[in-house]
Amino acid sequence: MVKSKILYQGQKHCELIHEPSQSKIETDAPKDNQGKGERFSPTDLMGAALGSCILTTMAIVGERDGIDLRGSQASVEKVMTDAPRRIQSLRVDIVLPAHLSPDQRRKMEEVAKHCPVKRSLHPDVETPMTFIYQEI
Structure with a gap:
């Protein structure tokens, strides 16, 4: 705890x-x-937590399986809704190294979709993920 x-x-x-x-x-x-937007908002942190959790969980599996993920990145776009005010969606773009094999890509994509933060979100929060493979 x-x-x-x-x-x-x-x-x-x-x-x-x-x-x-x-x-x-x-x-x-x-x-x-009603804020100044000078720092992360609590709901911004939800999005950042999702991106961080995805990369961290993939890194845990990657290190175990000898997959180098250094330089990988996640970008999260948060969309809010009103009545009630809540997060509607957290759209995630994940950039991974181009050198990953098709099997490694499938594994990392599956890991991303099941990270602990994602699994803790309410099912009404949409979490579309886009995976981009490029030289890092």
């Missing part, structure tokens, strides 16, 4: 502290919801 501590700093800013490492992240409300 991992604990995080969240400190409200005023002006819709929060400081998040990862207790084991003491690393910090700051958040702000987005411009379209």
Whole structure:
């Protein structure tokens, strides 16, 4: 179990502290919801968490299977909806090395679709993924 501590700093800013490492992240409300958009919003972090989880989970499998994924990237576009305000979709573009074989590509794509963050999202949150293979 991992604990995080969240400190409200005023002006819709929060400081998040990862207790084991003491690393910090700051958040702000987005411009379209009464904030200044000066930092990640909490829902931005959901998208970033999905992209990070996909790459991390693929790296775990890749290291186990001798697949070098250095330089891989993910880009996440968050789309919000109103009534109620929530994340409608997290569109993910994943860039992987062109040298991966067809079997390695299938494996990495399957791993991405089943990362823990993806599996924790409500089924109403759409998570389309595009895989791009290029020289990295």
